[in-house]
Amino acid sequence: MWQREKKPIVGVFGFSGCAGDQLAILHMEDELIDFFTSADIKFFHMAQSHQEVDHVDVALVEGSINTTRQLKELKEIREKADVFVALGTCATHGGIQFLGENEKEFKERMEYVYGNDGKVPKFMDLVGDPLAARPLSDYIEVDFVVPGCPIAKENLVPIYTKLISGLKPVKYPYSVCLECKYQGNDCFLLHGKYCLGPITAAGCDARCPSLNVPCVGCFGPFEAANYESMIDKLKEIGLTEEDAKRKIMMFGGSASEKALGGMKK
């Protein structure tokens, strides 16, 4: 069998999240053996025992940064990687746990979950100090993103195969709304029901609207998301501005916070 002389070295890394993007790789059962044999997977601790790496051609990284320990590790991975790919909404936007600059809310949540009589214990150096959750791009340069909560095979495979072949991937510059039209679905918004399809990054084939369930925005906002028009539409069908913003912020993370923070209220 023909084989390349040197396979590209790949590392799969995970920070705070549900591990769903790493699991989505393991759930590509038909491509799984190819995935592990077409590149030299040097690091993927969810699937194989730990190996040290001093350099990777491609790093696939999921999760948000929630501790000082993770921040240090993130910077190490960036230094060791030629191409850095953020996998999934936690990595690209901060995920459902995103807090960004909101130190007040961060403190309240820590007290609610870990507090004893209002006091949060000091965690050991080894596990790191807690940080308000942020996406990877808040700290380092990200070369490519694969959106999704979790990522879809339809997005990952084209990007991954291009990268391990030394080619440049293309972006998805459109929203779920477009994919929903391709699926021939009836529009929730036109029937007065909420749906975040118009502002959400594509790549899922409009999965939820195709099941008669509205889009909750889990892939995060796409680059050209028109928030103002989305909020106007949601208000028109009876949501308050607060409801609309809360729904957008569920998966919107840093990108939506910037956009919404800058809009006139």
Add this chain to the structure above:
Amino acid sequence: MKDLSVEVIARVEGDGGIQVIVENNEVKDVLVDIFEGPRMIEALVRGKTIHEDISLVARICAICTVSHRYVAIKSIEKALKVEVSEKVQLLRYLMHLAEYVESHVLHVYFLAVPDFFRQPSAIALLPTHQETVIEAVTMKKYGTELMKLLMGRKIHGENPQIGGFGRIPTNEELDSFAEKAVEYKEWISKFIDVMATLDIPDYCERETQFMCCNPPNGNFGFEGDSILISTGEEYPVEDYKKLTNERVVSHSYAKRSKYNDKPFSVGALARLVLIGDRLTGEAKEKFDKYYNEKWKLNPIYNNLAQAIEILWAFEEIPRLIEKIKPLPDAEIIVSEVKDGFATAAVEAPRGILYHTYEIKDQKIINADIITPTAQFLDDVEQYIKVAAEKLLKEDNPDTELNLEMIARAYDPCISCSCHMVKLVKK
């Protein structure tokens, strides 16, 4: 003598390590450290609607996304006094079984078994055990495809809703899964016999307590309104706080639990110890053949217990599909969102999962989620302590791997518990 450490536990879900602190050749302490950062899901669902809540809490964990979404729906429906149709109930049970196949196959074949062959991964077993690896991949695909059919996608599907399903699968779609289950049952059955021949190390034996949900009508199963304990006691799920006594420790972003001031186990092994005699069919035959008193002392048997549950799931799925097919489809029940408070529990593949919600003025105002890993981490530490003492005395060269195997046998779900082995010798 230096401390021992497993910096990062491999082949588990999430980030953890194990430290064993050794002083004067004695094991002073064992710390299963959880580095996975705090996401504080219970705090972030406050102020959200019930529908927003179920999308958010499913994302606590990708491997047991069904269990989280399912128990959240159960708890909220209990608080709102919503009764769904029999078809919806049975389809939910089916999606839960699909998760068992997916999660257990992943753990048994891909995460746990490679250790017994001293290999770093299941993929490394391809050259020597190609047929078994391909069977494993095929069974896992079955589980994830059945989850996709019922959930809407393999991970974090939005199809299960409060009051029903967005889309109900057709009988034809269900039939193909019933047929395949009959075929795959033979594979796992054969594999159980192989697993039973593997050497189970006896360096980690000690007595512990077990807990699991008590499924209704004396059946085997993965949910119930009360909790059985190996002490012979039984409590309603509403008493969960008394059973878990959650506390925070400084070496872990996962919380910890104790019952009667002692650690306890939950998961496949706990279920087989407590209700294994309720199994039926071939799963019962395997249980009768291989189960013995040693299982109660040694967490490594959890791997075999999971394999028996996979077999049981393959036997249960065709029976369940036959019951579902004649039932009429049901629309989603949209109920008024009233103030309420409720606790529900299901057995996630790795043990009891509790969700409690308080609903007021159309919003969730309080949430309490207790995951299996948060319940059994204390127990893992105790087993590692017993093993480390023994292995250090023997000067065993594989001590770290052996300790990691104990942690791995529990199938810890670290993302879930945020809310694994490093030996440090001084």
